[in-house]
Amino acid sequence: MSWEDNVRKMVPYVAGEQPKSKDVIKLNTNECPYPPAPAVAKLAQEMDTGLFRLYPDTDSTSLTNALSEYYGVKPGQVFVGVGSDDVLSLCFLTFFNSDKPILFPDVTYSFYDVWADLYKIPYKTVPLKDDWSIDVEGFKQENGGVIFPNPNAPTGLFSSLEKVEEIIKANPDVVVIVDEAYIDFGGESALPLLEKYENLLIVQTFSKSRAMAGLRIGFCMGNEKIIKYLNDVKFSVNSYTMNRPAQTLGVLAVKDDAYFKEITGKVMATREWTKKELTRLGFTFPDSKANFIFASHESVPAKDIFNYLRGHNIYVRFWDKPRINNHLRITIGTDNQMRTLIAALEAYLG
C-alpha cells in the first residue's frame, strides 16, 4: 500500500490558454475587451494597504449590499464567491447531494461534469436539439438537480423565460440553477422568478460584463433559505474567500451602471457587426445573445481555421469533442480586433 492509493485522482477542467505575449488578439476566454469602471482604477491607487494585515469581512457585506441594491433583492438573498466557478462548485457540493442523477445539457459549460466527478455526483446529459436549443422536455425526467446556462455556452443561444420557467416548474423537489454568466449581453434574467420559486438559484459573474475577470468575483441570488444553506457550506470550506481588493473594487464595478451599460452595449453592437461579416464569409452559427459566437464554416474545418488564426496571433477557442469539433467559439473583442479577425479570415478563406 502507498499514500497514493487514497488520493482523489482527477482529470481537471482545462481553461482557455492565457498567452503571455501582449501581441495576441485574445478571443478565447470571453473576457471583456474594455477596462473596468474608471472608479476601480482610481480606488485601486488609494487603497489603504495598511488594512491588508487584517482579515477581510467574512460576509463581504459591502459587496453583497451593493449587489442587493442593484438587483432589488434582500442582502440575505445574495452570495459572493471567487468567480462564478467558486460559487458553482459550492452549489454542486451543497445542493446536488442526491443518489439520483443531476441533469444538464450535453453541449454546455464543460466544468459541470468535472464538478460532478469531483464530488461523486451522478449525472445525465440532456442532448440539445438539432438547432442547438435546450430540450425542455428532457428536463422533465426524474433527477437530483438541474443546471443549465442561459444563454447556453458555447452556443450563445438564449432560452426564453417561458422555457426557463417551464423547467423550474417541472422540478419543484430539487434545486434548479440557472447559470447566467452571459446574461448581460441581450438576454433576460430569471431574477423575477425568484419570488415564485424558492428552489431557484441564479448565478452571475463580474468576469464578462463587468470587466473584472482578474479580480475573481462571482455571485448568486436565491431566496434567503437557499443562500443560508450555501453559506453554511462556504463557511465550512473557507471563512474568508473574498480578499480586500475584490471586496472594495467590486463595489465600484456595481455602482457605475452607466459604464456597465456602455461597455455591454458596445460588445453587443460589435457582435451584430461580426455576425454579418461571418455570414458573408460562409459561417453559420446559433443566434448569440452572449459575448461570443459559436461558428462553423460551410467548407473549411474548424480545426484548420483555429490553427491558421493561432499562427496569426489570434486566439479563439476550439474543442476536439464530439458534436462541437467543427465549431469555433469566438469572443467579441473591440471593433478593431474584430476587423483584424475578419480580415485574417477573408485572407484565408477567400
Next chain:
Amino acid sequence: MSWEDNVRKMVPYVAGEQPKSKDVIKLNTNECPYPPAPAVAKLAQEMDTGLFRLYPDTDSTSLTNALSEYYGVKPGQVFVGVGSDDVLSLCFLTFFNSDKPILFPDVTYSFYDVWADLYKIPYKTVPLKDDWSIDVEGFKQENGGVIFPNPNAPTGLFSSLEKVEEIIKANPDVVVIVDEAYIDFGGESALPLLEKYENLLIVQTFSKSRAMAGLRIGFCMGNEKIIKYLNDVKFSVNSYTMNRPAQTLGVLAVKDDAYFKEITGKVMATREWTKKELTRLGFTFPDSKANFIFASHESVPAKDIFNYLRGHNIYVRFWDKPRINNHLRITIGTDNQMRTLIAALEAYLG
C-alpha cells in the same frame, strides 16, 4: 419530498469576530500588528487596473516562483491558494480519501473536524498530553491520513523536528500534513524533511508573519508528485483562485526578507515581554512559539476575563469547549497594545 431533503447541511466553522469599530484592540484572530512590506503599498498604487479585465494566471507563476526561490525548492513543489484554509480544504479533499479515520490532536485548529465532516472523512482525535504537548505515540495507530499544526494552535507549543519526523516515519502509507501557519515566530520548519519523505506536505500562510491576511494567500510545499495531485483537484474546483492583486502583491511580501525578519522579530520580542507580565499576574501557559499565548489564570475564570476585556474594547479569543474553556488565546499585538492589555488585566485582577 422537498428540494431541502438533499441539501448538504453543515454546522460551519466560526471565525473570530471582526469588529467594525477601529477603537478595538484586536487580539483575537492572530493577525500581524504591523502593515505589509512597504513595497506592497507602493505597488498597490501602481497596479495596472486595465489588466483586471483579463483572467489571472491560472498557475500563479510569479508567486509560486518567488516562494520556490525563497524556500529553495522547485517551482513544481509549491502550490498557492486563497489562504491556508483554501489549501487545507483542498488537501482534505484530495488526500484524505480512505475509509480509515484520519488523525489529528483533540485540542487543535478547530477547522479540521469541519472539513472532515464536510467531505465525509472519518476521523479520530489523539488527545494532547497533560502538558499540552502532542502525543507522538498516538499517531502510530492505523489511519487514513495525519494532520497537525506545528506550533499547535491554540496552545502555541512547538514540537521538535525529531518528534515531527517520528510521526512522519510511522506513517509512510498516508499523507502527513504539517500545518505551519505559525512557524515563523521561533519554530523550525519541517522543510528539510521534504527530501526524505514524499508523503509529507507542509502548509504555510501569508496571513500571520507576512501581514497579508486581507489578501488571502496560503501555500504548501511537497514533492512534485503530491503537488501535481493537488493541482488536479484544484483545477477541478476553480481554474483561477488567486486574483491579480494577490498574485502581484504577494510576490513583494516574499521578496522583502529584511522586513519580514524585522516584524516577526518584533512580535517575538513583544511575546516574551508579555509572557513575563502574564506570569506576574498569575497566568500560566504553554511556552508559545507562535504569535499568540494560550493563557489560564490561577483563580479567575477565562470567560470572566474575556467578557471584562471585551467590555474594555480588547478582543481576545475564548472557546466554550471541553478542556480549553478556562483558557484565552491572546494574539501578540504591538508593544503599546500589549501594555494596554496588561494594564487592563492588572486593574481587573489586582
